[in-house]
Amino acid sequence: MEADYLDEKAPSAQVREVRNYLDAADRSLELLKTRPVSRRLLEELQLILVKGTRGEAYDSGQIRQRQVFIGGSGRSVQDARFVPPPPGEALDEGVSSWEKWINTAERIHPLVRVALGHYQFETLHPFSDGNGRIGRLVVTLQLIDQGLLDYPVLNLASWLEPRRDEYIDRLLAVSQRGAMDDWLAFFLRGVAEQAETTTNTMKDLLALRDSMLNQLREAKDRSIATRIAGDLIETPIFDVATVARRYAVTHQAASNAVRKLKELNLVEQVGQSDYKRLYISRHVMEILNSL
Structure with missing residues (x-):
């Protein structure tokens, strides 16, 4: 991403x-x-x-x-x-x-x-x-x-990819010898296991969001940083201009809020270009990458 x-x-x-x-x-x-x-x-x-x-x-x-x-x-x-x-x-x-x-x-x-x-x-x-x-x-x-x-939210591809050979074998077996029960068992196991993984991931993301919001409350932040943090599990990568447009604030207000998030280590800058200075929540990305 x-x-x-x-x-x-x-x-x-x-x-x-x-x-x-x-x-x-x-x-x-x-x-x-x-x-x-x-x-x-x-x-x-x-x-x-x-x-x-x-x-x-x-x-x-x-x-x-x-x-x-x-x-x-x-x-x-x-x-x-x-x-x-x-x-x-x-x-x-x-x-x-x-x-x-x-x-x-x-x-x-x-x-x-x-x-x-x-x-x-x-x-x-x-x-x-x-x-x-x-x-x-x-x-x-x-x-x-x-x-x-x-x-x-159910990404079956991440479950199927490490089982690619079995996936193809199961599909082919249906065509070759009508092994439909084996295919159904394989597919439905994938749905069940990936649904459980996704549920746990969503719980982790919500817990992380609560933790970030608590940090901002303890810091007595009064900027839009709290609103940005609340949306990080949806948009973990962003730039200041996008923040300004999304929350209908000035570029300076958006920049100040992002600076606050950086100070609390909730986001970090990625890329070296001033023209395209992006910020990312590594904590969110680590959880998403576990899917």
């Missing part, structure tokens, strides 16, 4: 992908207010996701128009581990069926529906690039849409 701010003028490929994912996640929440999880919604998100990256292509922002396969860089399709449906009528019908099913299969438990929908999506592999990231984002959107989450 820190690199996201400090490297804004010349972002690395990794930073660009992270920034695009955050933009896509923000946009998805706006879209979800007026439409269900659907093909049109995902096409818009995929376009945001690959913009300015190696994955950007002529068919970005739409269901793929070329064959893709999974099985290692530089290998031919004959050596692929998995070949999803070809572009054209078969893929279009598959995506249409998937879209209808995830929005109408109300008799199935919501978590099971999410797990089955994720398998179906990744098997279709509907885009030329970004299917993994879009698929994980869809999990969060379905959980919100079905009332299981109020906010997008």
